[in-house]
Amino acid sequence: MSYRTILTVVTDASAATQLDAAIEFARAEEAHLSLLGLGVDATMGGYYFDAGSAIVQREAIEHAQEQAAATAAALRARMAREDIRWSVESAIAQFGSLPALVGRAARFADLVVQTRPYGAGRTADAEAVVEAAMFQGGAPVMILPDAGVSIPRAPKRVVLAWNQSSEALAAIRAALPLLKTAGEVAIVVVDPGTWADREDPGGSLSQWLDRHGVSTEISVLAKTAPISDVIARFCRETGADMLVMGAYGHSRLREAILGGATRNMLEKTELPVFMAH
Incomplete structure (x- = not known):
């Protein structure tokens, strides 16, 4: 692929x-x-x-x-x-x-x-x-982003923003060719308290990716700020060169009026963001 x-x-x-x-x-x-x-x-x-x-x-x-x-x-x-x-x-x-x-x-x-x-x-x-x-x-x-940033063909570190949504899974599926070439892939989960698999958040995704030859690490983060800010800070602190996330989990009208993870991330991003819905 x-x-x-x-x-x-x-x-x-x-x-x-x-x-x-x-x-x-x-x-x-x-x-x-x-x-x-x-x-x-x-x-x-x-x-x-x-x-x-x-x-x-x-x-x-x-x-x-x-x-x-x-x-x-x-x-x-x-x-x-x-x-x-x-x-x-x-x-x-x-x-x-x-x-x-x-x-x-x-x-x-x-x-x-x-x-x-x-x-x-x-x-x-x-x-x-x-x-x-x-x-x-x-x-x-x-x-x-605005700066002259190229698309990493073999990214050193990719962050996957995982929230169990169909949008996030669609983005990760579509990004598989890049994930297979990545040096490191981190699954980031923010505040999974109400998840069905909260005892092992990201575990099923990690297992599925491993079958595709993609080794991952899982980081579970507290929601100490808006989710987009938590993910952006994690990307900066860990030296990520690409982020993969689902787009518009809420309606586009709600995102336009009230904001949301998609809009907030794209307004501030300093690295390439791979998105799908």
């Missing part, structure tokens, strides 16, 4: 960190890299008087077309000097139709590579792309 098709969706021609990491990882995996240059029309119909709405929408669509064409042209120029298999497509979408478009592109990708969608300077379409890849496309997503 390996990652044979990698997708990255680019809405900004200057997304160097995201593109460089995707190229480097595709080369290491001998994979095909699919690039989607996306122009987004963020206007919302109904917010303008009738004549004004048509004018604003036409201008927004024209801007999105120019954005998509410029991004795709920049991507083709960048990829022309690379020695990997690649393809570039361009598309435009109104914000409401973006999930379906990205979902179709991600459906046959083994991994989607994006920069983190939350934090200063981030736009709503960045969040929509990540969510669409996971929810509509059913693909795992590697989220990169």
